Amino acid sequence: MKTTVLITGGNKGIGLALTKAFLALEYRIIVVARNFTDFAYENEVECLEYDLTDVENIPQLVASMGKIDILINNAGAMYSLPYNDYPRERVNSMLKLNLEAPIKLIEECVKTGGTTRVVNNASVAAYTGHPDIWYGMTKAALVNATKSFAKIYQGNVIINAVAPSPVDTDMQKVNTPERKEAFKKSVITGRFATADEVAKTIVWLATESPEYINGTTVDINNGSYMR
Ligand SMILES: NC(=O)c1ccc[n+]([C@@H]2O[C@H](COP(=O)([O-])OP(=O)(O)OC[C@H]3O[C@@H](n4cnc5c(N)ncnc54)[C@H](OP(=O)(O)O)[C@@H]3O)[C@@H](O)[C@H]2O)c1
Numbered sequence: 001m002k003t004t005v006l007i008t009g010g011n012k013g014i015g016l017a018l019t020k021a022f023l024a025l026e027y028r029i030i031v032v033a034r035n036f037t038d039f040a041y042e043n044e045v046e047c048l049e050y051d052l053t054d055v056e057n058i059p060q061l062v063a064s065m066g067k068i069d070i071l072i073n074n075a076g077a078m079y080s081l082p083y084n085d086y087p088r089e090r091v092n093s094m095l096k097l098n099l100e101a102p103i104k105l106i107e108e109c110v111k112t113g114g115t116t117r118v119v120n121n122a123s124v125a126a127y128t129g130h131p132d133i134w135y136g137m138t139k140a141a142l143v144n145a146t147k148s149f150a151k152i153y154q155g156n157v158i159i160n161a162v163a164p165s166p167v168d169t170d171m172q173k174v175n176t177p178e179r180k181e182a183f184k185k186s187v188i189t190g191r192f193a194t195a196d197e198v199a200k201t202i203v204w205l206a207t208e209s210p211e212y213i214n215g216t217t218v219d220i221n222n223g224s225y226m227r
Contacts, residue, residue, distance in 0.1 A: 002028040005206065006068045006109065008052060008101070009075030011039045013169030014121065017199035018072060019045060025207070030065055033075065052101040053093045059108050067114035070206045073102035073142075074121040078135045080174040091134055098138035103145055110157060119205045120146050120161040121198075124221045127163065131179075139163075143217045150215030158214050160205045165221035168192040187222040 005022050009015035010031030016039075022029050023044055030046045031039075039047065050061055052075055062068070076098045079090055102120055109115045123130075123139040130136030146161040153159065166172055166183050172192070184190050201220055205213070219225065 002026065003069045004028040004030065004065075004067060004114075005070040005072065006030045006032065006062075006065065006105070007072045007074055008032045008105065010045070010072075011036055011047070013171060014164075014167060014195045014198045014202075015072075015074045017195035018074060018202060021196075021199050021203045025203075027070075030068075032061070053096040055096050055100045055104050058101065058104040062105065062108035062112065065112070067112045068109040069114050069116060071105055071109045071115060071118045072121070072202060072206060073105060073118065074202075075101070076121060076138075076171075078130075078132050078171055078174060080132045080135075082131075083133045086134065094134045094138055098135070099141050099145075102142060106145075106149055106159070110153070115157055117206050118149070118157060118159040119202045120159070121202065122146070122161045122163045122217060124163050124165040124219070124225050126217070127227070128225055146217060147215045155211065155214065158209075158211055160209070160213060160215070161217040162198060162201050162205070163217050163219050163221070164193055164198045165224050166192045167195055167198055169195055183224070186224045189222055193220060193222065 005027045007015055007018050010019040011033040032048045032050050034051050036047045106118055120142050122142045125136040126139040126143045143161055146159055149159045198220055201218055
């Protein structure tokens with residue numbers, strides 16, 4: 001039987017790079033996202049249209065999938081709104097999508113009885129803070145949850161995170177040209193990360209990294225935040 005990987009947001013950006021990488025490995029792939037209009041892999045991947053801000057119904061969603069071996073919590077949003085003009089509704093959806101949904105997915109996937117690996121897509125913003133303060137806070141909390149769940153599952157589930165600096169995807173469209181240029185000056189190679197570079201790291205953590213790497217967050221920031 002094929003190994004099953006659930007990738008949230010596997011239709012675009014970093015998630016799409018992940019989907020392609022797992023297709024090459026011949027895994028059974030389930031992608032959860034809201035819009036598959038421009039997705040080229042609908043015949044090779046199980047596509048579930050779902051808005052992950054609907055956290056309450058995630059148990060039913062996961063129950064319909066069968067055993068999930070690997071969960072990749074990749075879907076996320078960044079609004080880049082000023083902290084003092086951030087509508088309550090946006091705070092709520094940010095908290096639900098970037099934080100509550102990944103946590104609920106971990107719990108529900110583990111209940112399917114087969115989950116051995118989880119990778120959470122956090123951000124360097126978890127450490128540096130971010131002009132979108134709710135984005136940075138949700139990512140910091142996701143890093144913290146990665147540590148907590150590694151201990152909770154006691155090695156039965158290996159759970160790690162990645163913390164990329166800016167990656168060349170649609171998410172960067174909300175950042176100003178000035179902020180993007182300033183970032184490029186702060187990294188060694190003078191460019192954003194590619195989705196493939198992040199995906200490669202996530203696939204390694206999802207498949208063959210040693211079990212001694214658990215509760216860890218791997219930095220992918222090209223020297224912009226060395227620690
Ligand atoms: N790009 C960066 O600079 C960067 C840096 C560090 C970390 N990250 C993290 O990497 C992850 C992927 O981001 P990306 O750069 O690939 O951005 P992206 O191209 O904008 O992709 C975001 C993904 O999340 C899905 N998504 C958004 N809202 C959703 C919702 N309510 N329900 C279900 N799915 C939803 C989107 O699919 P639909 O729109 O079809 O729903 C899409 O697949 C995010 O968690 C992000 O925070 C990105």
